[in-house]
Amino acid sequence: MDVEPFELERWFAEYEHDADVMLAESGVRSLPADRFDTDPGDLGYVIPTAGAPDVRGTIAADYGRSADEVLCTVGTQEANFLAFQSLLSPGDHAVVVTPTYQSLHAVPDSICDVTRVPLDEPGWTLDVDAVAEAVRPETELVVVNNPNNPTGRKHPEDAMRALYEVAADNDAYLLGDEVYRLLAEDPVPPVASMGEYGISTASxxxxxxxxxxxxxxxxxxxxxxxxxxxxxxxxxxxPSKFGQHVARQVLDGESDDLRSEALAHVRENHEITAGWARDHGLDWPDPVGCNVFLRVPDGFEGSRDFCRTVVEDAGVVLAPGDCFSTGGESYDGYFRLGFGLPTDELREGLARVDDVL
Ligand SMILES: Cc1ncc(COP(=O)(O)O)c(C=O)c1O
Incomplete structure (x- = not known):
């Protein structure tokens, strides 16, 4: 298997360790471990290895499915990887909506033929007809990430249901990477709840x-x-024994409170970042979650030049849009900013970018 380098992870590997402010993390600020009981008892494997039946059952309820229809994994990354390895073979075909997290097209690409269908700029709307045109008799899988990384665009329920029909009519599965789904105030129903061809991955x-x-x-x-x-x-x-132990506490009791806390935090940081973008004359696309894809300011030769200047001069990590370029599509005119970090760090990071600009 030959897989292309993961551009964004390589970028982080180069800069994240020595930088002062990480303004490119795609999720909400990390919770401290002492919010939870972290003693899972013995440190053997999780048995059964697919995940404890009660945990699988709790997760399954969100999808209107049974515990046997859930597999616990090491992050969404592994869930996607396992889906691609098990559903795709050489000679098959997959359709992937782009731009998106690179593994969603690079791993399928390492196995079979892949057609990328870009979101329509400037609103990053999902073009269901273009996906339908890309589908072939040998298409086994259609892949979409909703809400989308890097654009923060949430595709509405009607578009997602239409996309599901396109896949199902072709006897293909629709895989929805929904790792950002609960960062929406009003999430769309998950793909796995849409019917027999629906698969959801999340974490x-x-x-x-x-x-x-x-x-x-x-x-x-x-x-x-x-x-x-x-x-x-x-x-x-x-899956990890610690992971499952804490997951049980989150899923069984605290999920509503923790989610409300996270959403309130994101709302506050969203306002701060939107104000900052407006002050710099950057169009604000009003993203869902805590990723925004902004245009590279004037005066820089593309996203890597801008992001390298910011990290080298100001110690702030941003994500170059070029890391999301793929198959002839260039996103070099954009950079991704993650505003989920603690609010004081966000203010510090934005002030430092101000100095560069
Ligand atoms: C769309 C998408 N899927 C999966 C992942 C990996 O997430 P996890 O930590 O659940 O493995 C990311 C991380 O940025 C992502 O953006």
Whole structure:
């Protein structure tokens, strides 16, 4: 298997460690571990390795599915990887809506033929007809990330249902990466609740600020879950014991409070960042969640030049839009700013970018 380098992760690897302010994290600020009981008892594998039945059952309820239709994973990243490995083979075809998190097209690309269907600028709207045109008889999978990284665009329910019909009419699955779903005030129904061809992947990383737990899942038809589980025996075997222990506390009791807390935090930071963007004459697309895709200010030769200047001169990490360029689509005119961090750090980071500008 030959897979292209993950541009955004490579960028972070180069700059994140030594920088002062991380203004490119895509999720909400991290919660401290002492908010939870962190003693899971013995540190054996999670048994059964697909996840404890009660945890799978709680997750499944959100999708109107049963515990057997959920597989617990090491983050959304593993859930997506397992779905691609188990559903795609050489000779198949996948359609991926772009721009998006690189693994959603790079991993399928390492297995089979992939057609990328770009969102329509400037509003980043989902073009369901263009997806329908891209679908072929051998298309096994359509992939969409909603709300979208990097644009912060939330595709509405009618568009998502129309997309589901396009996939289902072709006997193909629709995979919705919904890792940002609960950062919307009014989330759209998840893809896995839409019917037999719907698969949802998600985690506790972004909406709760628990990325280090590495706890995610895949929900969908039982045959998809079983096929993914066969691959999982070769990747991580079981999810993390700590991850599941804390996930149970989040999912069983505290999820509403933790989510409200996170949403209030994002609302406050959204206003601050929108004001900052307006002050610099940058169009504000009113994103859902805490990622915004802004135009590179005048005077820079594209997104890498701008982001490199900001990190080298001001110690602030931004994400170059060019990291999302793919298959002839260039996003070099944009940069992604993550405003989910603690509010004082956000203010500090924005002030430092001010100095550069
Ligand atoms: C769309 C998308 N999917 C998956 C991931 C990975 O998330 P997790 O921490 O749940 O593995 C990210 C992280 O940025 C993402 O943006």
């Amino acid at each position: 506790l990383s972004k909406a709760y600020g628990l990325a280090g737990l590495r706890f995610g899942w895949l929900a969908g038809p039982e045959e998809v879950v079983s096929a993914a589980e066969r691959w999982k025996d070769y990747t991580t075997i079981s």
